[in-house]
Structures are given as structure tokens and as C-alpha cells.
Amino acid sequence: PWTEHAFLEPECAVAYMDEDDYVHIISTDQSAYCTYHECSLMLGTDKVRAENALVGGGFGGKEDMTVQPYAALITYLTGRPAKARLTREESLLVHPKRHHFVMDFTMGCDEQGIIQGVKAKVASDTGAFASLGGPVLERACTHAAGPYAYENFEIEGDAYYTNNPPAGAFRGFGVTQTCFATETLLNMMAEKIGISPWEIRYRNAIRPGGVLPNGQIVDDSTGLVETLEAVKDAYDAAVAAGKPVGIACAMKNAGVGVGIPDTGRVRLIVEDDEKLHIYSGASCIGQGLGTVLVQMVVTNTDLKREDIVYERSNTWIAPDSGTTSGSRQTLVTGEACRRACDMFMEAKKDGKSLKDLKGQEFYAEYLAKTDPLGANVPNPVSHVAYGYATQMCILDPKTGKIEKMIAAHDVGKAVNPLSCEGQIEGGVVMSMGFALRERYPIDENCRPIGKYGALGLFRAHEIPEIEPIVIDKPGLKVACGAIGIGEITSIPTAPAITDAYYHWDGKRRFSLPISDTPYERKK
Known part of the structure; x- marks a missing residue:
């Protein structure tokens, strides 16, 4: 409950020690995995989990780390929940702007x-x-x-x-x-x-x-x-x-x-509620990615909307699908989702129901392969x-x-x-x-x-x-x-x-x- 109103500030993150003694960070970032990697580096431990808050608005401004490391550090040192935020004045001073x-x-x-x-x-x-x-x-x-x-x-x-x-x-x-x-x-x-x-x-x-x-x-x-x-x-x-x-x-x-590795990843899991859960490390920040992935599943399987659950991005179940930037997620994560749907339908082809497939996972990825700048190719x-x-x-x-x-x-x-x-x-x-x-x-x-x-x-x-x-x-x-x-x-x-x-x-x-x-x- 203490996190319910945590994200009403310009830039904000909360952290707490979870039941497995991990520093658990909830952040309004453009990549939960970026938050995980940078906070792990700073703390000197891999016992970090990051989760994306479903709060709209990024526009590039949440690609840089701002307050996440501070919340993580306070929790790591004290063992207590922490919230770090920038005031509007602080945001205007230190947060990146357009060049x-x-x-x-x-x-x-x-x-x-x-x-x-x-x-x-x-x-x-x-x-x-x-x-x-x-x-x-x-x-x-x-x-x-x-x-x-x-x-x-x-x-x-x-x-x-x-x-x-x-x-x-x-x-x-x-x-x-x-x-x-x-x-x-x-x-x-x-x-x-x-x-x-x-x-x-x-x-x-x-x-x-x-x-x-x-x-x-x-x-x-x-x-x-x-x-x-x-x-x-x-x-x-x-x-x-x-x-x-x-x-x-x-x-x-x-x-x-331009030749930079660019991979979308999705994991579909049939869970105990007999619904297909969508997991991807791609942050949904108001651009509608969650809706897109649900629609991809509805379009490419025989499931109905009520059979599908979209899960927010995290770093312990959802596979890393890169940053929400470069107008990339609909394409690269969408294609990974489509491929996972093909695998799901292959498993379902003998008339199996969601109940029959309970506990099964369907993982797929898509590499958007390109040539580096200056590549000596026609x-x-x-x-x-x-x-x-x-x-x-x-x-x-x-x-x-x-x-x-x-x-x-x-x-x-x-x-x-x-x-x-x-x-x-x-x-x-x-x-x-x-x-x-x-x-x-x-x-x-x-x-x-x-x-x-x-x-x-x-x-x-x-x-x-x-x-x-x-x-x-x-x-x-x-x-x-x-x-x-x-x-x-x-x-x-x-x-x-x-x-x-x-x-x-x-x-x-x-x-x-x-x-x-x-x-x-x-x-």
C-alpha cells in the first residue's frame, strides 16, 4: 500500500527488501533491465530486482537513470523501504533535455x-x-x-x-x-x-x-x-x-x-488460473505496448481477450527486450510475441485446452538484424x-x-x-x-x-x-x-x-x- 501514490512526482522510484532478501526497485523507467544493471553495478551485488511501473510518459527522458540508484542504495544500507524523487526544480536542473x-x-x-x-x-x-x-x-x-x-x-x-x-x-x-x-x-x-x-x-x-x-x-x-x-x-x-x-x-x-544488436523477447506462460500470461522486459510507459501484445496474441491464436493477462515488465520472469526507445517495441517485441504465439498454437493443435497446457512456457525472440554504419556491402x-x-x-x-x-x-x-x-x-x-x-x-x-x-x-x-x-x-x-x-x-x-x-x-x-x-x- 505504501507504493500506491509513489509515482505522482516528475521522477520517482521506490525500493524495498523483498522476501528473498533482494533489493526490489519499482521504477518509471524505459527499461527495467537498465535499472537492474546500473543499480547492480553501483551496489556491487546481483541481488537486485527491477519492476516497471505502468505510468505513462517517457519520450526519451527516462532512458537515463535519475533517482533509481538513490532509492536502491538507501534500501541496501538500511534494509528499509525508500522513495526517491526529484522536485520539479531539481528535474529542470539535472534531467536531460533536447539537444x-x-x-x-x-x-x-x-x-x-x-x-x-x-x-x-x-x-x-x-x-x-x-x-x-x-x-x-x-x-x-x-x-x-x-x-x-x-x-x-x-x-x-x-x-x-x-x-x-x-x-x-x-x-x-x-x-x-x-x-x-x-x-x-x-x-x-x-x-x-x-x-x-x-x-x-x-x-x-x-x-x-x-x-x-x-x-x-x-x-x-x-x-x-x-x-x-x-x-x-x-x-x-x-x-x-x-x-x-x-x-x-x-x-x-x-x-x-546500424548494426547494434536489437532483440525482442517474449515469454508466454499458461499459469494456474488457466490463462495465458504475457511476459516481456519491454517497458510499457503509455505508448500502448501492453495493448499491442494482447492484440498480437488475440490475432495470432484462438484465444479470447479474457484468456490473456498482460504482466508488467520485470527482471526475474520477463526476458530482456531492450529499451522502450527508437519506436522499436511494436516491431521487435511484437514479432517476438507473434513467434511465441506460433509455438503456443503448435502445442495446442491436437485440441488441447489452456487447462491441458497449464505450466507450459513458450519463449521466442526476434533479432532485428542490420548493417553497421560504413559497412562495405552494397x-x-x-x-x-x-x-x-x-x-x-x-x-x-x-x-x-x-x-x-x-x-x-x-x-x-x-x-x-x-x-x-x-x-x-x-x-x-x-x-x-x-x-x-x-x-x-x-x-x-x-x-x-x-x-x-x-x-x-x-x-x-x-x-x-x-x-x-x-x-x-x-x-x-x-x-x-x-x-x-x-x-x-x-x-x-x-x-x-x-x-x-x-x-x-x-x-x-x-x-x-x-x-x-x-x-x-x-x-
């Missing part, structure tokens, strides 16, 4: 608007600690070319230690920043060529069988063109009505990729799958405020369409703040001076109409065709909004949050 980027991009095209090449240089402020600064920079660079069909791409990236607060994983993982540069240049080129921003994207869009700038040949699930076509009528209607409208596209990997596979998106921003021409956001997303197979729509809406709102208003001021001593209420987060009554469009295009041969959607929903929002404001007042904006809008906060 500040300074970018220099050059893009060229021919007279038809076909991209001929991109050359870029980016510098990232990773703050006082590395955190995930290296992987964020790598992802920013590998995706900076955009979802387009050309192969002349050169980029140089550096991440720098500074005295600023640490930066780390944040929804979009570096791609949010470089997408802003690429998509802004594409809009500028469209104007020079004399075609619409929609048309220049349609002409350059990667299509199934095409080659991305990183050399990867994309598969039949590639749906960028479909996302563009989904917004075409609304785009044309807004332009015809004289409304300022902006547009941007994006791509984002699913899975860790057409290297950087990632097992990509999601694609087109987002539109329509302004009220009189007030200059956002009238409507339209976001079309290719997700492969939509396992849960309603959940996909929720992800889209949340991602758009998150990057509306990124584009228009959010600031993180620091003083001359590199200490944050902003209060939570003054950071510029959008409030519920300020949100415009958002129309999510889910493009259901299965083609991937794993996870029933599902790709995932978590990160990409925040990536093309800022350049779409910025383009709309250019068509409102004729000013190009190259820094975020953008200035001279009705949303700009007065200093």
Missing part, C-alpha cells in the same frame, strides 16, 4: 526541382555529460537527408561537452532538429523553381524499391507518397481559399539499427523499417493563429488505430511547443532560471483542431506488418508550422522557437 543544434545546410536541385545533393554540418550541445549525445548525433546525421530519392549526401556532425545542463534522448532523437533544416530548404527551393511545396516533395519522394541517400533499398511498406496524397485535397483547398498553409515530410527508423540495411509522415499547418489569415493541423502517418499495419491517432495528436502538440513557444533559459552560470509554468508549454484550451490520418500499409514481413509511430509524430511539425508563417507574412524563420507570431511569449 541544442547549430546547423549549416546546403541543398541543390535541377530546374524540375529534383534534389541533386545535400551538404551539411551540424554541432550539438550535449551539456555536461555525454548521456545519449553520441547516438542522438548519429541519428540526426543519418536522417538529415530526408525521405527522398537521391544519393549525393555529405554531412559532418560534432557533439560538444559544455557547462550547460545535460541533454539526452527526446522524442525524435536528433531528427527533429535536422528535419527542420532539410524541410525548410526544400520549401525555399520550391519557391525558386516555381512549384508548390507539396509538388516538390511528391517529385522527390522515396517510393518502394527506391534507394535512400544512405544506400538502403526501401521495401513495399514505404508509404511516403500515400501520406502526401492523403493531404493533397486539404492542401489545395486551403491554398485556394487564400489561407497560409505549410507542409513538411519526415522519415524515422523503427528499431535501433545497399546496406541501416534499419529494418522506416515510418513516413506528411504534416500540414493551416493558419487563420486574420489572426495568424493555427486553425488546423493535419498529420498523415504511414505506420505499416496499424495494430490499434485509435492508439495511433492518440500518438499523432500528442506528438503534434509536443512539437507545437517546440516550434512556437518553448524556451529553456539559463543564467551566466549555466543554471536554468525558468519555472515550469513559464517554459511555454501549450495548455489544453490553446490546442487547435488536429486531424490525424493513419495510413495502413502493411508490407513488412514481421510483426504482422506493424512498424510503430512513437517518435515520428513530433518530427515534421516545426517546419510545417514555419512554412505556414512564411506564407502569412513573407518572413523566413531559421531558429526555433520562431519569432513574430501571435504565440510568441513576451519577455
Whole structure:
């Protein structure tokens, strides 16, 4: 009972000594196994168990350890239950934020608007600690070319230690920043060529069988063109009505990729209650993974929903399925679950019931195999799958405020369409703040001076109409065709909004949050 209200704080963990004399940690992390490994290292013992609390919200921010080691250490030393938390002020000071980027991009095209090449240089402020600064920079660079069909791409990236607060994983993982540069240049080129921003994207869009700038040949699930076509009528209607409208596209990997081991694991157990229990070390933090895995079981077996129990992630029964990051869990853990379902159905094929199978386990895993960066192979596979998106921003021409956001997303197979729509809406709102208003001021001593209420987060009554469009295009041969959607929903929002404001007042904006809008906060 003492843990019932333990997770109402910004960052929080509780720990206690369990009946087996293990330090038992309950944490709102993005990987129970990361919590286990780091706390075990610190304590110098393997007698640690970690369990994921079913509390929503991570967005990359829970990849780093924060308070978990403190709760574990107090319990280890005293034998008593402990709760460690950060206050809002402490969270603003020490918890990783999105990386500040300074970018220099050059893009060229021919007279038809076909991209001929991109050359870029980016510098990232990773703050006082590395955190995930290296992987964020790598992802920013590998995706900076955009979802387009050309192969002349050169980029140089550096991440720098500074005295600023640490930066780390944040929804979009570096791609949010470089997408802003690429998509802004594409809009500028469209104007020079004399075609619409929609048309220049349609002409350059990667299509199934095409080659991305990183050399990867994309598969039949590639749906960028479909996302563009989904917004075409609304785009044309807004332009015809004289409304300022902006547009941007994006791509984002699913899975860790670039040759890094990336394995999903699931264990299905028929327990004494004669129900099939789902165990996976993949954290469910509000993105709906538990629902996805239950749906995978219902889809791939003859069981009903009431026959299935989803168990929260832990480190003593559930197998390690990696971090909840990189929009990977629906794909990699979903495929592992599908394979375990095949094994379950094989055991059940002679008409056996759950009662007959009581006590049996069905374990499966899936390795999302990719090629490392710089691999000396033709057409290297950087990632097992990509999601694609087109987002539109329509302004009220009189007030200059956002009238409507339209976001079309290719997700492969939509396992849960309603959940996909929720992800889209949340991602758009998150990057509306990124584009228009959010600031993180620091003083001359590199200490944050902003209060939570003054950071510029959008409030519920300020949100415009958002129309999510889910493009259901299965083609991937794993996870029933599902790709995932978590990160990409925040990536093309800022350049779409910025383009709309250019068509409102004729000013190009190259820094975020953008200035001279009705949303700009007065200093």
C-alpha cells in the first residue's frame, strides 16, 4: 500500500527488501533491465530486482537513470523501504533535455526541382555529460537527408561537452532538429523553381524499391507518397481559399539499427488460473505496448481477450527486450510475441485446452538484424523499417493563429488505430511547443532560471483542431506488418508550422522557437 501514490512526482522510484532478501526497485523507467544493471553495478551485488511501473510518459527522458540508484542504495544500507524523487526544480536542473543544434545546410536541385545533393554540418550541445549525445548525433546525421530519392549526401556532425545542463534522448532523437533544416530548404527551393511545396516533395519522394541517400533499398511498406496524397485535397483547398498553409515530410527508423544488436523477447506462460500470461522486459510507459501484445496474441491464436493477462515488465520472469526507445517495441517485441504465439498454437493443435497446457512456457525472440554504419556491402540495411509522415499547418489569415493541423502517418499495419491517432495528436502538440513557444533559459552560470509554468508549454484550451490520418500499409514481413509511430509524430511539425508563417507574412524563420507570431511569449 505504501507504493500506491509513489509515482505522482516528475521522477520517482521506490525500493524495498523483498522476501528473498533482494533489493526490489519499482521504477518509471524505459527499461527495467537498465535499472537492474546500473543499480547492480553501483551496489556491487546481483541481488537486485527491477519492476516497471505502468505510468505513462517517457519520450526519451527516462532512458537515463535519475533517482533509481538513490532509492536502491538507501534500501541496501538500511534494509528499509525508500522513495526517491526529484522536485520539479531539481528535474529542470539535472534531467536531460533536447539537444541544442547549430546547423549549416546546403541543398541543390535541377530546374524540375529534383534534389541533386545535400551538404551539411551540424554541432550539438550535449551539456555536461555525454548521456545519449553520441547516438542522438548519429541519428540526426543519418536522417538529415530526408525521405527522398537521391544519393549525393555529405554531412559532418560534432557533439560538444559544455557547462550547460545535460541533454539526452527526446522524442525524435536528433531528427527533429535536422528535419527542420532539410524541410525548410526544400520549401525555399520550391519557391525558386516555381512549384508548390507539396509538388516538390511528391517529385522527390522515396517510393518502394527506391534507394535512400544512405544506400538502403526501401521495401513495399514505404508509404511516403500515400501520406502526401492523403493531404493533397486539404492542401489545395486551403491554398485556394487564400489561407497560409505549410507542409513538411519526415522519415524515422523503427528499431535501433546500424548494426547494434536489437532483440525482442517474449515469454508466454499458461499459469494456474488457466490463462495465458504475457511476459516481456519491454517497458510499457503509455505508448500502448501492453495493448499491442494482447492484440498480437488475440490475432495470432484462438484465444479470447479474457484468456490473456498482460504482466508488467520485470527482471526475474520477463526476458530482456531492450529499451522502450527508437519506436522499436511494436516491431521487435511484437514479432517476438507473434513467434511465441506460433509455438503456443503448435502445442495446442491436437485440441488441447489452456487447462491441458497449464505450466507450459513458450519463449521466442526476434533479432532485428542490420548493417553497421560504413559497412562495405552494397545497399546496406541501416534499419529494418522506416515510418513516413506528411504534416500540414493551416493558419487563420486574420489572426495568424493555427486553425488546423493535419498529420498523415504511414505506420505499416496499424495494430490499434485509435492508439495511433492518440500518438499523432500528442506528438503534434509536443512539437507545437517546440516550434512556437518553448524556451529553456539559463543564467551566466549555466543554471536554468525558468519555472515550469513559464517554459511555454501549450495548455489544453490553446490546442487547435488536429486531424490525424493513419495510413495502413502493411508490407513488412514481421510483426504482422506493424512498424510503430512513437517518435515520428513530433518530427515534421516545426517546419510545417514555419512554412505556414512564411506564407502569412513573407518572413523566413531559421531558429526555433520562431519569432513574430501571435504565440510568441513576451519577455
